[in-house]
Amino acid sequence: MNTATFSLATVAPAIPEIALLACVSALLLVDLFVPDREKHLSFWLAIASLAGTAVLAGATVGNATAVTFHGMFVSDPMSQVLKVAALGASAVTLVYGRLYLEARSLLRGEFLSLALFATLGMMVMISAHHFLTLYLGLELLALSLYAMVALQRDSARATEAAMKYFVLGALASGMLLYGLSMLYGATGSLDIARVAASLGGAGASQTLAVFGVVFVVAGIAFKLGAVPFHMWIPDVYHGAATPATLFIGAAPKIAAFAFVIRLLAQALGGLDHDWQAMLALLAAASIGLGNLVAIAQTNLKRMLAYSTISHMGFLLMGLAAGTTNGYASAMFYVLTYVLMTLGAFGMILLLSRAGFEAEELEDFRGLNRKSRWYAFVMLVVVFSLAGIPPAVGFLAKLAVLQAAFEAGFGWLVVFAVLMSVVGAFYYLRLVKLMYMDEPAGEITIAPRADARVLLSANALAVLALGIVPAPLMDLCARAITASL
Amino acid sequence: MTPVLADFLASGTILLASALLVITARNPVHAALWLVLAFFSASCLWLLAYAEFLAVALVLVYVGAVMVLFLFVVMMLDINFERLRQGMWRNLPVALAVGGLMALQMFLVLGTGEFGAGQVVAPPAPAPGYSNTRELGLLLYTDYVYPFELAAVVLLVAIVAAIALTLRPRKASRYQDPAVQLAATKATRLRVLKVPPAAAPAPAEAPPAGEAPR
Secondary structure: OOOOOOOHHHHHHHHHHHHHHHHHHHHHHHHHOOOHHHOHHHHHHHHHHHHHHHHHHHHHOOOOOEEEOOOOEEEOHHHHHHHHHHHHHHHHHHHHHHHHHHHOOOOOHHHHHHHHHHHHHHHHHHOEOEHHHHHHHHHHHHHHHHHHHHOOOOOHHHHHHHHHHHHHHHHHHHHHHHHHHHHHHHHOOOEHHHHHHHHHOOOOOHHHHHHHHHHHHHHHHHHHOOOOOOOHHHHHHHHOOHHHHHHHHOHHHHHHHHHHHHHHHHHOHHHHHHHHHHHHHHHHHHHHHHHHHHOOOOEHHHHHHHHHHHHHHHHHHHHHOOOHHHHHHHHHHHHHHHHHHHHHHHHHHHHOEOOEOOOEHHHHOOHHHHOHHHHHHHHHHHHHHHOOOOOHHHHHHHHHHHHHHHOOOHHHHHHHHHHHHHHHHHHHHHHHHHHHOOOOOOOOOOOOHHHHHHHHHHHHHHHHHHHOOHHHHHHHHHHHHHHO | OOHHHHHHHHHHHHHHHHHHHHHHOOOHHHHHHHHHHHHHHHHHHHHHOOOHHHHHHHHHHHHHHHHHHHHHHHHHOOOOHHHHOOOHHHHHHHHHHHHHHHHHHHHHHHOOOOOOHHHOOOOOOOOOOOOHHHHHHHHHHOOOHHHHHHHHHHHHHHHHHHHHHHOOOOOOOOOOOHHHHHHOOHHHHOOOOOOOOOOOOOOOOOOOOOOOOO
16 A cells, blocks of 8 residues: 655655745736836846746755655755756746737747746656656656647747747657557666666567557657657747747756756666667768758757757767766866857857847858957857867767777767867857958847846857866766765 | 347447448538447446446537537538548559458457457446445545646646637727727716707707717
């Protein structure tokens, strides 16, 4: 007979999640009484919710691993770090996007509360210790994101993007669920620890489990946007309003990393020989296609979409290594990648204004003449995305390549380095446009001081981490070692 | 053949046949009715798997509520279903060929004996006096309380998203505002006219429109 008891100790590890849920419920109610002209109140309430939750989540950092809610929820060093990062990335996204949203009258309570719900979904995914919670967190995140893209109803492009995102996302969820159900059939449990124990033992049906792994990997690849499951990424990145694009492109990648670690490394660690090869192939295809197709793009958002595909390839490469070192490198990669993405889309948002989207490469032509500082900010971010030292992107790539090489994926490392050289072309083309060409049109920098200061700090962080990477690398290594 | 297997085969056959009729029926109302039969057969399958509560819930929720709503929508929408189905017969051979190929491939993989009921541990037979509903309730509100709450949050997001995507405040629409109606006082609605007690037998002017009844 099941007699679970609930006490404060049971609930304590989940206090950040509970606080965020309470905040978003309060925001939904408060927003009804805020007149349209005063929407900045709702905005600051959302920022305060994220910041407060980040403080609560930060207070848990360093706690010992705790599993609660009958094995549904885990608070381990990895989840504690990733939660703070995801909350921070969501808050920065909202600050960058504020003016853009205001100018298009999208800064409504619905957008803000959906953003908070999405963040809650990420936290649930990061802390999941059961396939059911993993899946529910994913759906919470995905449903909120579909709606955030579709919220711009008067734009045909946004509606089309939302439709594609929804249909392909639902298909991916179906694949994932199918795979999970096979794993349940093979192991008789959905609990991550018990699945891992069962796969290690002799009782489980290995063939059925491997069959499930194939579907699970396909579902993961869909969600990450790895080739050949990448078709939705360019259209969604291009079609969605830029703040929604940034929201999809930044914080959810952290949750996706945790998702892969929980599923493949923790639950299916016993079958690593089966999924390592699949991840390596996905990584090679993503790095190749992402870099090659990005060259042909003239739209910056589409170019960054293909760049995302290749970066997800690098992430998968670190995970494919299947070693603690590989997971730690992948964690470092995803955290720094989110920082770079925030910077890149932050610049697009900085140059956008009412009725003008600074999303074509041409819009950045001659930026150096207008503002030396913001041209430098973009330079740092682009160098980092390309993997040119001293920006942090170089070290992140190096760590992942090293881990993959040690795991015996020499061919993949050579291919990835070659493709990075190809990829440097389209990043450097942007630098050339900014520094060596005359401005074509008018460039205005509209946002308020908070967004500008944050963007500058963002670029400086990309640079500083490239020069002093040890603390963050240490943090990732310790978190992964303590959690696996 | 055991009675359970016979039940399974009968329900399964009816389920597949009705599902096929859902997509081939010309009349959308008939398709919806076939879908009801499909749901009902599925709930019979669940009953065979000892999931009594889920079987009853499927009938109550899907057949009783969702399908009725669905029928309403189908009847109210003016969709030319014939046009949607255009090209079906033209594309059918290709679809059948692809589907047949996929079925063959699945048979080759699944027929190896690596899959099937033999690979999965059979659930233990229920003890006498076992109540499916009671066990489900106990689990749902104790061990599974966290996912249960999460499912509630997912539904909340669905509500917020559905309202945000469909509600478009239209300025031209006329509606009653109960707050204004309740705040109305005598002074705003009632005008007392001083009518001089004239001897003239002529009737007083008709009160202006909107006057409170006397």
